[in-house]
Amino acid sequence: MRNAETEIGEIVNVSGNVITVQLSDTIKSNMPVVDGTVYRIGQIGSFVKVPLGYANLYGIVTQIGAAAIPDNIKETIEQDYDKLSNRQWLNMVLVGEQIGKKFDRGVSQSPTTGDKVHFVTISDLDIIYGGYNEDNSITVGNVSVSTSLNAKIDMDKLISRHCAILGSTGSGKSNAVGVILNAIANKNFKSSRILVVDPHGEYSNVLGENSNVYKVKPDCESERKLYIPFWALPFNELMSIFSGNLSDQNRDYIRTKVLEAKLKTVDQLSLDIEKELVDSDTPIPFSIKQLWFELDDFERRTFNERGNYDSLTELRVEGNADKLISNEYEPAGIGSCRPFLNNQAKAILSFLDNMRIRLKDSTYNFLFEPGDYTPDLCGNVKSDLSNLLFEWIGSDKPITILDLSGIPSEIMISVAGTLLKIIYDALFWGQDTKIGGKEQPLLVVLEEAHNYLKSGEKSISSRTVQTIAKEGRKYGVGLMLVTQRPSELDETVLSQCGTIIALRMNNSRDRGYISSAIQDELQTMIDLLPSIRTGEGIISGEGVKIPSRIQFYKLPKSSKGSDPKASEKWVDKKDATIDDYNKLLSLWRNKKFKEDN
Ligand SMILES: Nc1ncnc2c1ncn2[C@@H]1O[C@H](COP(=O)(O)OP(=O)(O)O)[C@@H](O)[C@H]1O
Numbered sequence: 044m045r046n047a048e049t050e051i052g053e054i055v056n057v058s059g060n061v062i063t064v065q066l067s068d069t070i071k072s073n074m075p076v077v078d079g080t081v082y083r084i085g086q087i088g089s090f091v092k093v094p095l096g097y098a099n100l101y102g103i104v105t106q107i108g109a110a111a112i113p114d115n116i117k118e119t120i121e122q123d124y125d126k127l128s129n130r131q132w133l134n135m136v137l138v139g140e141q142i143g144k145k146f147d148r149g150v151s152q153s154p155t156t157g158d159k160v161h162f163v164t165i166s167d168l169d170i171i172y173g174g175y176n177e178d179n180s181i182t183v184g185n186v187s188v189s190t191s192l193n194a195k196i197d198m199d200k201l202i203s204r205h206c207a208i209l210g211s212t213g214s215g216k217s218n219a220v221g222v223i224l225n226a227i228a229n230k231n232f233k234s235s236r237i238l239v240v241d242p243h244g245e246y247s248n249v250l251g252e253n254s255n256v257y258k259v260k261p262d263c264e265s266e267r268k269l270y271i272p273f274w275a276l277p278f279n280e281l282m283s284i285f286s287g288n289l290s291d292q293n294r295d296y297i298r299t300k301v302l303e304a305k306l307k308t309v310d311q312l313s314l315d316i317e318k319e320l321v322d323s324d325t326p327i328p329f330s331i332k333q334l335w336f337e338l339d340d341f342e343r344r345t346f347n348e349r350g351n352y353d354s355l356t357e358l359r360v361e362g363n364a365d366k367l368i369s370n371e372y373e374p375a376g377i378g379s380c381r382p383f384l385n386n387q388a389k390a391i392l393s394f395l396d397n398m399r400i401r402l403k404d405s406t407y408n409f410l411f412e413p414g415d416y417t418p419d420l421c422g423n424v425k426s427d428l429s430n431l432l433f434e435w436i437g438s439d440k441p442i443t444i445l446d447l448s449g450i451p452s453e454i455m456i457s458v459a460g461t462l463l464k465i466i467y468d469a470l471f472w473g474q475d476t477k478i479g480g481k482e483q484p485l486l487v488v489l490e491e492a493h494n495y496l497k498s499g500e501k502s503i504s505s506r507t508v509q510t511i512a513k514e515g516r517k518y519g520v521g522l523m524l525v526t527q528r529p530s531e532l533d534e535t536v537l538s539q540c541g542t543i544i545a546l547r548m549n550n551s552r553d554r555g556y557i558s559s560a561i562q563d564e565l566q567t568m569i570d571l572l573p574s575i576r577t578g579e580g581i582i583s584g585e586g587v588k589i590p591s592r593i594q595f596y597k598l599p600k601s602s603k604g605s606d607p608k609a610s611e612k613w614v615d616k617k618d619a620t621i622d623d624y625n626k627l628l629s630l631w632r633n634k635k636f637k638e639d640n
C-alpha cells in the first residue's frame with residue numbers, strides 16, 4: 044500500500060497534547076477505498092497515524108471542523124476567507140507509538156508542524172489492537188471503527204485495578220457484564236473466583252452453567268438457598284433490622300446482652316477464641332430467640348415484695364423462647380398494692396414487640412432461620428460461617444451469584460453491606476492462607492452499585508465498598524461496579540477504578556462524573572455517549588492498550604427481564620374468584636408467600 048493513498052493532511056499546530064491537522068484539499072472523498080476496504084476519515088474516536096522515520100505515532104481524533112481551528116489560524120481565515128474556507132481541520136491527541144511491530148501506550152517523542160498525517164488501515168489497527176497476551180486477555184466484542192477486529196481486555200488489570208461499567212438503563216450494561224464474566228469463565232481456569240451481587244436476579248439466566256446461584260426463594264432445583272445468618276451481622280446492622288427507636292442507653296444494654304450470649308456460645312462450643320477479643324460485632328452464633336425471651340421476661344416480671352427481686356409472682360402463662368411466647372406474671376397491683384412492677388425494667392417492650400414480629404416474619408427467614416446456620420437456644424449451630432464462605436467463594440464453579448431479589452427492600456442495603464463485609468473480612472484475615480485473595484484473587488461484581496455507595500453516606504455497605512476500593516488490591520479483591528447513576532457513586536471510589544467502560548449515557552450530570560474519571564484528552568469522546576448504540580461503549584484505562592470505542596457481543600440469552608409483559612399476560616382469562624383474594628389476604632396477614640401444607 045502506498046503511503047500517498049493514506050495521507051490526509053499535515054500538522055499545522057502543536058499545543059501541549061493537542062495536535063491540529065489541516066486536511067489536504069486533495070482528499071477525494073471522506074470515504075476512501077484502500078485495498079478494497081472502505082475507510083471513513085474524521086470519525087471522532089478513530090485513529091490517525093503520524094509516521095516519523097523509524098516510528099509511527101498514533102493519535103485519536105477528538106474534534107473535527109471549525110472548532111478545531113487553532114486561534115492563530117482563525118485570524119488568517121478571517122483575512123483570507125476564500126483561500127481557507129474549504130479546508131478542514133481536526134484535532135487529535137497522541138495515545139501511543141509503534142516501533143517495529145510493537146505498539147505501546149504513550150509516546151517518547153512528539154511530532155512537529157509539517158509532519159504528514161495518515162488515516163490508519165486494517166494492518167495498522169491490527170498492530171494497535173494486537174499484542175495482547177492470549178493467556179490473560181479476554182475478547183468481548185468488536186472494535187467499532189473496524190468491525191473485523193476483536194476488542195480485547197487485559198483481564199488481570201481489569202480485575203486487580205477495579206473497573207466500572209456505566210451507562211443509562213438499557214444501554215447494555217448487564218449484557219456487557221455477562222459477556223465479560225462468561226469470557227473469563229470460558230477460559231477454563233481451575234480456580235477462578237467471581238462473586239456477583241445481583242439485586243434483581245437477572246444474572247442466573249445469562250451466566251448459566253458457569254455459575255452457582257444462591258437465592259432467598261430458589262425457583263428450581265439447581266438454585267440453592269441463600270442464607271445470611273443474623274449472628275454474622277455487626278451489632279448495629281442487626282439492630283437496624285428491627286424497626287423502632289432505642290435510646291443509647293438501651294442500645295448499650297442490649298449490646299451487653301448480645302455480647303454475653305456470644306461469650307456463652309464460646310464456652311459452650313469450646314470455640315478457640317480469646318474471650319477478651321470478642322465483642323458484640325464478632326460473628327459468633329447465639330440464639331436471638333433466647334435473647335428476645337430474656338429481654339422480654341425482664342420487662343414483664345412482677346414481684347410480691349417491693350424491691351425484693353427474688354419474690355417473683357407466679358407465672359400465669361409459661362412462655363416459650365423457641366415459639367416466641369412471653370412469660371406472663373400476675374399483673375401489677377394498683378397504687379401501692381402488690382404485685383409490684385420491676386422498677387429496673389427498661390421500657391423497651393414496644394421495641395421487643397417489633398423484634399418478635401420480625402423474627403416471625405417469613406420474608407426474614409433467610410436471616411433468622413438460616414437452615415443449618417440457625418443456632419438452637421444454647422447457640423449451637425450445625426454449620427459455621429466457614430461453610431457459608433466455602434459455598435460462596437470456594438465453589439467448583441467460577442462464578443457465584445448471590446441473588447438478593449427476595450430480600451425486603453428496606454433492609455437490602457444493610458444485608459448486602461454485611462455480606463460484602465463478611466467476605467472482605469474473611470479474605471483480609473485469611474490474606475496469608477492459600478485461600479486468601481493474594482493466592483486466589485476474587486472479583487466482586489456489584490450491580491446497581493450506586494445503592495451501596497450513596498456519596499456522603501456512612502452505611503456499612505458504603506464503608507465496605509470504599510475499603511475494598513482503597514485496599515482490596517493489596518488483598519486480591521477486585522471490584523466491578525455497575526451503575527446507571529455514576530453521579531450517585533462516591534467520587535473517590537470511581538477514581539479508584541482503573542478501567543472505565545462507558546456505555547450510552549443520556550444524562551449530562553452523569554456524563555460529567557464519567558469525564559472526571561477519564562483521562563482529559565478523551566473528553567470529547569464522552570460527548571459522544573448520548574448517541575452511541577446499545578451495547579457500544581468507550582473503554583479506557585488500564586485494562587486496554589488504548590482507549591477504544593467498542594461494540595460488545597450480544598449474549599444469546601438476554602438478562603432476565605423482571606418486567607412482566609402486559610401484552611402477553613393479559614391475553615388469557617385468569618378465572619380468579621373471591622377465594623383467590625381470600626387466600627391472598629390470608630397470606631398477607633400471615634406474612635407468607637405460600638400456604639403451609
Ligand atoms: N451488545 C449488544 N448488542 C445488541 N443488543 C444488546 C447489546 N447489549 C444489550 N443489548 C440489548 O439491549 C437491551 C438492554 O440491555 P441490558 O444489558 O439489560 O441493559 P442495562 O443492563 O444497561 O439496562 C437488552 O434487550 C439487550 O438484549
Ligand SMILES: [Mg+2]
Nearest residue numbers: 216217218602
Ligand atoms: Mg441491567
